[in-house]
Amino acid sequence: MIGFLRGEVLFSDGYEIIINTVSGVGYQIYFSHLLSEGSYTGVFIxxxxxxxxxxxxxxxxxxxxxxxxxxxxxxxxxxxxxxxxMAALSTTQIIDAVINDDKKSLTKAPGVGAKAASQMILDLTKKIEKIKMYSNRSIQMPNVESEAIANFEQPLLFEEIVEVQETVHEIHDNALMQEAMLACKELGFKEDKIMPIASKILEQNTIQKAEQLVHLVLKEV
Structure with missing residues (x-):
C-alpha cells in the first residue's frame, strides 16, 4: 500500500494533482489544495x-x-x-463538530447528509480526539530545477537534497517531548503523570517522531 509520495508537481487544480516521483512514475492523486506546478512536495497518501x-x-x-x-x-x-x-472543514473543525454534536457543520460537504453526520457522531465521539496524537507537520521540500533531477549524470541529486531537508526537520529530544506533551494534554492527561514515562521511553528507545512517543506513552498509562 502507498502511504507517502514525494516529487515534482506536474499538475494541480485544487482537486487533483499529478506528482512525478524520482523513479519517473507519475501518480494522480485526489488533493484539495492548489500547488504550484513545477514545485516539489511530499504528500501523505x-x-x-x-x-x-x-x-x-x-x-x-x-x-x-x-x-x-x-x-x-x-x-x-x-x-x-x-x-x-475534509476539503470543506479542517481536521480540528471536524473533531469539534463530532464532539459537540454539530450535525449542521458536518453536512456542509457535498454528499454528507444528516444521516451520515449522525452516524459519524455515533461512531466517532469516543475515538476522534485520539487523532490529535498524530503529527500535524507538513513536509516542506526545496524547489529544484527539473532538468537537474532528470540529468542522467546526476541521478542522486534529488535524493541528496531530500536527505538534507529531512535532516533539517529532524526533531531533537526536547522538541519531541514538547510536542508529545501537548498531544497528551489534548487527550486529557496531566503532564506530571506523563513526563516521567515519556522521559524513560526516550532514554531506552530511538524515537524519530512525536506520534511514536505518544503511542508508547499511552501503552504505559
Missing part, C-alpha cells in the same frame, strides 16, 4: 483499493490522513464523501 480500480487520496499531514481513514470507517461514508468533508 491513503490508498483505496476497489474491485475494479485504485484511488489515491493525498493529505498535507499524517494527522489529516488518519482523520480521512477514520471517517471512511463510518458506515455509509465512502472515500469521496470523506474527502469532500
Amino acid at each position: 491513503s490508498h483505496i483499493v476497489k474491485e475494479a480500480s485504485e484511488e489515491l487520496y493525498g493529505f498535507k499531514s499524517l494527522r489529516d490522513k488518519k482523520m480521512f481513514e477514520l471517517l471512511t470507517s463510518v458506515k455509509g461514508v465512502g472515500p469521496k464523501s470523506a474527502f469532500n468533508l
Whole structure:
C-alpha cells in the first residue's frame, strides 16, 4: 500500500494533482489544495483499493490522513464523501463538530447528509480526539530545477537534497517531548503523570517522531 509520495508537481487544480516521483512514475492523486506546478512536495497518501480500480487520496499531514481513514470507517461514508468533508472543514473543525454534536457543520460537504453526520457522531465521539496524537507537520521540500533531477549524470541529486531537508526537520529530544506533551494534554492527561514515562521511553528507545512517543506513552498509562 502507498502511504507517502514525494516529487515534482506536474499538475494541480485544487482537486487533483499529478506528482512525478524520482523513479519517473507519475501518480494522480485526489488533493484539495492548489500547488504550484513545477514545485516539489511530499504528500501523505491513503490508498483505496476497489474491485475494479485504485484511488489515491493525498493529505498535507499524517494527522489529516488518519482523520480521512477514520471517517471512511463510518458506515455509509465512502472515500469521496470523506474527502469532500475534509476539503470543506479542517481536521480540528471536524473533531469539534463530532464532539459537540454539530450535525449542521458536518453536512456542509457535498454528499454528507444528516444521516451520515449522525452516524459519524455515533461512531466517532469516543475515538476522534485520539487523532490529535498524530503529527500535524507538513513536509516542506526545496524547489529544484527539473532538468537537474532528470540529468542522467546526476541521478542522486534529488535524493541528496531530500536527505538534507529531512535532516533539517529532524526533531531533537526536547522538541519531541514538547510536542508529545501537548498531544497528551489534548487527550486529557496531566503532564506530571506523563513526563516521567515519556522521559524513560526516550532514554531506552530511538524515537524519530512525536506520534511514536505518544503511542508508547499511552501503552504505559
